[in-house]
Amino acid sequence: MKYRNEIDGLRAIAVVPVILYHAGFELLSGGFIGVDIFFVISGYLITTILIEDMENNHFSIINFYERRVRRILPALYLMLLFVSIASSIIMLPSQLEEFGQSLVATVLFSSNIFFFLKTDYWAEQSEFLPLLHTWSLGIEEQFYVLFPILLFFIWRFGKNVVFWLIIIFALISFMLSEIGWRNQPIANFFLIQTRSWELFAGTIVAFIINKHGVRKNNILSILGFSLIIFSIFSYDETTPFPSIYTLIPVIGVMLLIMYGEKNTLIARLLSAKVFVFFGLISYSAYLWHQPILALTRVYFFDPDLSAIYKYTAIILTIVVSFTSYTFIEKPFRDSKIISKKKLVYFATLPLIIFLAFGFFLHFSHGINNLKMSFKSPKTKHSLNQLKIDSTDRYKLWDQLLRNQPKFFEENNKINLLFIGDSISQDLLFASAHSEKILNIFNIGQFQFYNSCAKHIPIGKSKMNLNNECSKSLLELSKSKIVKDSDVILIAMQWLKNAKYLQNLLNSKELHNKKIIIYETHAFSDVVSLIMANERMNKSFLDNNFQKFLYLSKNERTIKANEKLNLIAKKNNIFTLNGFEVFCNEVKKTCNLFSDNGKPYLIDSSHLSIEGIERTKIWLYVEIMDIINATNFFENKLYLEKNRLEKNK
Numbered sequence: 001m002k003y004r005n006e007i008d009g010l011r012a013i014a015v016v017p018v019i020l021y022h023a024g025f026e027l028l029s030g031g032f033i034g035v036d037i038f039f040v041i042s043g044y045l046i047t048t049i050l051i052e053d054m055e056n057n058h059f060s061i062i063n064f065y066e067r068r069v070r071r072i073l074p075a076l077y078l079m080l081l082f083v084s085i086a087s088s089i090i091m092l093p094s095q096l097e098e099f100g101q102s103l104v105a106t107v108l109f110s111s112n113i114f115f116f117l118k119t120d121y122w123a124e125q126s127e128f129l130p131l132l133h134t135w136s137l138g139i140e141e142q143f144y145v146l147f148p149i150l151l152f153f154i155w156r157f158g159k160n161v162v163f164w165l166i167i168i169f170a171l172i173s174f175m176l177s178e179i180g181w182r183n184q185p186i187a188n189f190f191l192i193q194t195r196s197w198e199l200f201a202g203t204i205v206a207f208i209i210n211k212h213g214v215r216k217n218n219i220l221s222i223l224g225f226s227l228i229i230f231s232i233f234s235y236d237e238t239t240p241f242p243s244i245y246t247l248i249p250v251i252g253v254m255l256l257i258m259y260g261e262k263n264t265l266i267a268r269l270l271s272a273k274v275f276v277f278f279g280l281i282s283y284s285a286y287l288w289h290q291p292i293l294a295l296t297r298v299y300f301f302d303p304d305l306s307a308i309y310k311y312t313a314i315i316l317t318i319v320v321s322f323t324s325y326t327f328i329e330k331p332f333r334d335s336k337i338i339s340k341k342k343l344v345y346f347a348t349l350p351l352i353i354f355l356a357f358g359f360f361l362h363f364s365h366g367i368n369n370l371k372m373s374f375k376s377p378k379t380k381h382s383l384n385q386l387k388i389d390s391t392d393r394y395k396l397w398d399q400l401l402r403n404q405p406k407f408f409e410e411n412n413k414i415n416l417l418f419i420g421d422s423i424s425q426d427l428l429f430a431s432a433h434s435e436k437i438l439n440i441f442n443i444g445q446f447q448f449y450n451s452c453a454k455h456i457p458i459g460k461s462k463m464n465l466n467n468e469c470s471k472s473l474l475e476l477s478k479s480k481i482v483k484d485s486d487v488i489l490i491a492m493q494w495l496k497n498a499k500y501l502q503n504l505l506n507s508k509e510l511h512n513k514k515i516i517i518y519e520t521h522a523f524s525d526v527v528s529l530i531m532a533n534e535r536m537n538k539s540f541l542d543n544n545f546q547k548f549l550y551l552s553k554n555e556r557t558i559k560a561n562e563k564l565n566l567i568a569k570k571n572n573i574f575t576l577n578g579f580e581v582f583c584n585e586v587k588k589t590c591n592l593f594s595d596n597g598k599p600y601l602i603d604s605s606h607l608s609i610e611g612i613e614r615t616k617i618w619l620y621v622e623i624m625d626i627i628n629a630t631n632f633f634e635n636k637l638y639l640e641k642n643r644l645e646k647n648k
Contacts, residue, residue: 001048004214006260007041008279009270010253014038015282017232019289019317022133023310030235033249035136036198036242037228038286040253042140043202044209050148051210054155064148066340069347072137074332075284075324077350080106083130083291084357090299092528093366094552095128100361102131105138107354112138116190118555122237125551127303133290135190142192143199163207166200173197181240194242201250205257216261224255225266284321284329292317301536301548368527414627416441417485419504423520424491426607430616437620444481482509487623489576491518493605494560501567516626517568519561521578522554522605529592530599540593549590550583554604574626581611581618 014037021031049067053059080103087099098118105114112135119126126132154162174197180188188194231249239245260267269275278285292313297303305313331337338346361367416437418428428445431437482488488510490501505515523529529552538545561577568575582600583590592600600611607615 001045001052004262005271005276006262006267007045007257008282009272009275010037010041010256010279011282012275012278013228013270014041015285016278019285019314022290022293023314024305025310028232029237030232030239032241033228033231033235033246036246036249037253038136039140039195039198040202040205040250041257043143043199044205044257045202046144046147047203047206048210050151051206054151059152061148061152066343068141068144069343070333070338072141073347074328075287076137077354078324078328079287079291080354081350083295084354086291086295087130088367090295091366092524092531093368094524094528095298096361096366099130100358100366102129102134103354103361104358106131106134107351107358109138109141111135112190112192116187120186121189123555124303125555128294128298128551130291130294130298132294133286139192139195140199143196147199147203159207163204166203166207170197170200170204173200177242177246178244181243185240189241198242198246198250201254202257205254208258214257214261215259216264217259218264218266220255220259221264221266224252224259227252228256281318281321281325284324285317288320288324289313289317292320301532302544303551413442414440415484415486416443416623417481417488418443418445418491419488420491420518421447421493422606423493423518424489426612427489427491427518427615427619430607430612430619433612434616434620437616437623441487444485446481485513487514487516487627489516489518489623492520493522494520494557494564501564502571505567505571505573514630515571515573516623517564517573517575519564519575519577519579520557520605521581522557523549523590523592523601524552524554525604526592526599526601540597541591541595543589546589546591549592550588553579553583553590557605576622581615
């Protein structure tokens with residue numbers, strides 16, 4: 001394949017906006033489209049090579065993958081090595097655990113799937129993820145695995161047939177992206193089925209150039225360049241992506257490649273040494289920019305880096321990228337320097353090491369215990385106090401449960417029933433320590449254990465439940481406490497179990513009851529938060545630290561709460577957002593510590609004694625707002641009358 005300087009220049013146009021966008025330069029609000037430029041270029045280059053091999057009967061899947069390994073793995077492995085070392089030093093245990101998971105996904109070229117399941121590309125929390133950018137490598141490698149095989153089997157039908165089949169594949173993928181951004185925007189962004197049309201766009205260009213060659217057309221090449229520049233400066237995170245909007249930069253790249261013959265104005269511009277330089281180091285620059293920026297943000301616990309840190313990170317990216325290109329990329333592409341045999345060892349051994357290290361970080365919870373051993377006496381004291389608070393909490397909990405009065409014995413009060421697991425018990429505990437709540441409500445509980453929280457299939461008797469869970473469900477169906485309740489508050493550590501809530505609501509025992517769903521709060525482990533405060537050397541009440549706490553909200557819990565909201569709207573029932581106890585959504589801050597520095601949580605979600613005191617005030621206000629909003633007191637006489645009739 002003939003080398004084209006302007007293609008390297010086009011790579012520079014792709015990588016520079018991406019770097020500046022991730023660094024936080026708002027002027028380049030659409031800088032993220034650089035990835036889409038890379039997709040089109042990759043599709044074009046790979047297909048051009050494959051067509052030449054097919055036409056000359058030189059196609060070899062082994063040789064193809066060898067070239068891909070030489071091109072991708074050496075620089076990638078170098079970056080992963082340094083990032084793994086740096087992350088192990090500066091990251092908190094909870095952060096390091098997630099890094100280990102992303103490391104495994106990256107070396108298996110499935111990080112796009114991992115980040116689809118774990119995060120939102122546009123979320124502020126993503127600024128702290130050093131391997132987030134590898135999602136695009138995942139898509140490209142998945143394409144490189146599938147497309148050569150597809151091309152090999154359909155090539156026998158002739159190039160024209162292959163060309164039109166590729167157009168059909170591209171159209172299907174494009175239509176999926178148009179459906180995707182309206183219904184599943186995160187999946188639409190990260191998954192190959194909605195991204196492959198961009199790579200296929202480059203494939204289509206390769207077939208056209210193979211037949212007609214690169215043409216000289218200043219107007220069309222300038223138009224293509226203009227479409228790219230327009231997208232970089234006019235798009236932003238509110239622009240659906242990928243979607244019909246993505247067509248503008250994609251078409252721009254297609255026009256530039258097809259009509260940007262070396263003598264055109266745009267080709268001459270892109271062939272300038274400065275553009276070619278950044279184009280040559282573009283792969284390494286893309287690999288290194290996100291880890292450098294993310295780890296800087298992790299170290300300072302600040303998603304909004306100051307100008308000095310931004311420029312330093314960018315300069316460091318350029319220096320490291322040039323070094324990587326010169327001493328890693330170029331030598332490994334030369335088979336005379338690195339033989340096939342050496343390449344096999346190089347490709348497999350680091351893979352095994354990274355996988356082992358990633359799994360170790362996952363199962364050790366970010367080497368939590370090891371990191372704890374290096375903490376200061378101040379932090380160790382805080383952690384010891386946390387253990388004491390936790391022990392006291394459970395002692396008081398047990399005392400309450402042993403000495404609890406008979407439920408619902410005072411008929412002149414509203415019967416408030418708590419259903420759920422330990423989260424529900426926390427709320428019960430808070431209610432039992434609130435005179436305001438006890439003056440108005442009789443309180444009771446029906447507890448599911450964790451095993452049951454995962455299986456709440458009331459109304460689905462055919463499901464295989466363990467004996468303990470079946471017993472609990474039978475007790476619930478026959479329970480007088482459920483029958484006599486006026487208000488039922490359901491609270492659990494939902495996570496993946498939100499989907500089971502509808503089955504619980506379908507239970508006839510809960511019909512005609514006022515139902516409130518508690519949307520669970522969950523943060524990074526409080527141990528990590530204490531460690532973070534030590535590193536920041538700030539007060540627990542410091543505004544910047546509280547912004548960091550806001551970003552520490554558990555994303556899985558947030559997603560579970562979103563599902564709960566949908567279920568609540570469907571069933572016309574009320575919800576309480578547990579994050580409101582600690583967080584200000586307007587200021588995007590959270591306070592998880594009392595004035596004297598004691599945490600409100602003993603782990604990611606369970607309340608300490610201080611947390612109980614804070615929650616009981618909030619809980620009373622929220623429940624009373626719901627009661628008053630629904631004229632519940634006016635209906636109380638009816639409820640009492642109805643209850644008396646039932647007891648006859």
